[in-house]
Amino acid sequence: MKTKQWNELKNLTLQELTLQLDQKQLKLFRIKVQHKSAPLKNPLEIRELRKDIARLNTLYKQKFTKIV
16 A cells, blocks of 8 residues: 555545445455355456555554544
């Protein structure tokens, strides 16, 4: 993830972060199912999605603890 994208994610609200997190998790699920039936053209996409999900979770927890 590039620095510009990271800075854009920092400016999102909790609701927007949750929405993006749900979308990434759904995309990861679909890609994993596709990968089971046939090999992917880019299997590294799974790793990238997992890392993006981890980053979104980190941001979510940071923002959530600031609110609480």
